[in-house]
Amino acid sequence: MGDDGTGESHFTVTVESAAFTGLTRVARQRLINTALADLLATRIHALAIRATAPGE
Template sequence: MSTDQPVKHIITNKLREAFTPENLDVIDESHLHEGHSGHRPGGQTHFRVYIVSPAFKGKSLVERHRMINTTLAAELAGPVHALAIKAQAPGE
């Protein structure tokens, strides 16, 4: 992971490449967690992902989360402390 690229952009790019989403929104919510576990100065630790992709059609909620967690394994093992996910197939 490049240290000069914000974590939000890395997450966005990886999800775009992996899932070709119809809709994707990655929100840095780190400022909401100041003083809580996992928060670091400078943020980039807590994210919320809204994603709509055909890749999720026929997949359970757990399968969708696993797909995203696998794609973002390096970030989850490093700078990202928490990731909230809402993953849907088109039309849901």
């Protein structure tokens, strides 16, 4: 994820973390949205998230 200079504001991110174990898809996305709050407020227009726990 990052700004390549083209002005793109739509990104896809894949995150695997043990912190996601036992969480719903929505709870996982909320954690990621919280971590990226500053970027989501200013530089990211759309973010597609695939969040998994190890072994999923």
